[in-house]
Amino acid sequence: MATIYDVAALAGVSPATVSRVFNGRTVSDDRAQRVRDAAASLSFTPNRTARTLRRQSSEVIALIIPDIQNPFFTALARGVEDRAQSSGYSVVLCNTDDDPVKEARYLQIAISENMAGVVLVPASDSSDLSIMVGQGRPVVTVDRTTAFDVDHVMIDNRPAGASVTGSLFDAGYTRIACIAGPESVVTAIERAGGWRETVESRGAYDADPYLKIANHRVDGGRAAMAELLDLPDAPDAVVATNNLMGVGALQVLNERGLTPPAFGVGVIGGLPFTTLSPGLITLVHLPTHDLGTTAVSMLVSRIDGATEPARTVVLPGVLTAATTAATRDAD
Amino acid sequence: MATIYDVAALAGVSPATVSRVFNGRTVSDDRAQRVRDAAASLSFTPNRTARTLRRQSSEVIALIIPDIQNPFFTALARGVEDRAQSSGYSVVLCNTDDDPVKEARYLQIAISENMAGVVLVPASDSSDLSIMVGQGRPVVTVDRTTAFDVDHVMIDNRPAGASVTGSLFDAGYTRIACIAGPESVVTAIERAGGWRETVESRGAYDADPYLKIANHRVDGGRAAMAELLDLPDAPDAVVATNNLMGVGALQVLNERGLTPPAFGVGVIGGLPFTTLSPGLITLVHLPTHDLGTTAVSMLVSRIDGATEPARTVVLPGVLTAATTAATRDAD
């Protein structure tokens, strides 16, 4: 691989001049041209490792997410990548499996690789960002909060839970259950809170028995749905607080012959790769791509030196009511 | 951030000794202990950028894939990550959107970041690996081949296409179509080849009109399925050569009231997050995770200096015939 010294020798200038040509400093036209020609003929590209060592900051940002197989996070990753790309950054994707130990390790690596910054979906509300904050490395958290005072981008969770529940009541369902994520994840608590307040104001039943806590994956949704259907007073509709649990719930309902609209289903998040007819499910579409682009925009402004106090940006979900649910009234 | 010099000063030794302690060279017990204590009290972690610059190789491998939102590739990524992790490597995930320009850029970055190696799912059969090969940087291609003589891990594609087609014939379908990926992707050609040879040996019709070429995404599957259903002699079954096109085909079938087993569906690849009853679809499960772990194993052995000629590892898919298809005979 050609180095800056090779280019300098071929162009008959000093390495400093070569560096200046590529970093927009003042160099006379003829020399600049000689350098560019030499660089081209050697197909020179600067060694990023050396640059990073000297500059103390690379052009890489880390995106740390809990589950690379969850389409919500891959869509987020797309947003992050698109925006990062356009600002000249590469993205390193790290998967924590919701494990705080793995998360801590990746944060450590981000530091020791001199990465420019981190976009983090925290594994839990007790994630430790002190390493980053102590180093003054920019961090933006996404979707879930931590105890640290850093920039944050989130969904308007409580209204999302409330609106999907309200929509199911509107469609005529009377006993609406909820499958929520683990209590260590704020997002899940808030969405379930939206469900609860709607049930308490519009439902004629006690909400408590109809709230099931599950992990955020398909199997969690399956288990919770099965439990709900086995209740003495089984619900006639369910709200899942994330996409994969929604899939799990639908699988169990399908196995028991209870497909929508016979049984109402609301999901917060998109249903990835569904083969169901559109309009059977009430959905709150989440602005995953925007979540990613917004996070990177905030991160880049910090990298560029912004010093204002930590900001929180809240993005709304968009409700799509099931169109076929109304036919239920005809039953 | 504490450096090796800080640790050396605190422990009263030279930086070289500190380095030796962390790299398993011979250091006397008392000094080693002093260094370890000093490192712990300063919470020292070696700067990976400096290490990479000196060693000319980082502990990072790049995984370059065409579509981060396709579950096939995220499952592959899991395999890659798991195996890399256990060998002490981090994984950088790069998304090409099947764009050779983006791919070339990422390969360039891999070089200039001194990455240890690359696991690549080529965007097309004309991907240019000369930069990597010229530098002597290890590359393993996965799933799709290139013109370069490098290690390769692939699926046994032709038998996959043949077995799923055969299974649909066995179930009683008589006119089986195929939705295949673009011709620039060898995988798609081979799988479609398996379908064709089976049709030619067992079917009583001309295969040509029943082969549709689509992109590898859901919308491609939808368009192709719609075209197939509009044929004068419409098929009664279809084989999709990848997962997402299978989803698209199922969506269209569902919209037209043609759900399996009324219409036979075979898919090469898993159906991610499906809410369909299991056993309705004939599937060839692909060993995605193994694909990833195998690729990294091969890559790591190259990084460690293996010099034997390029190897190709072929992993088989596993057929799961639709269990309910047989009931069709009773119609």
Next chain:
DNA sequence: CTTGCGCATGAAATCGATTTCTGAGACTCT
């Protein structure tokens, strides 16, 4: 005509680790 400023440029320091080189001391073997 001289002082001074600015600009282009090269020499050299720097980032933080690893690794080679070198020397000091301990030990073995004859």
Next chain:
DNA sequence: AGAGTCTCAGAAATCGATTTCATGCGCAAG
């Protein structure tokens, strides 16, 4: 006892870029 061999540890070179410092030149102002 002297030569040869090992082991351990520090000094210094090294990786390849960026950036500070120093210098020489040209041009303008006094």
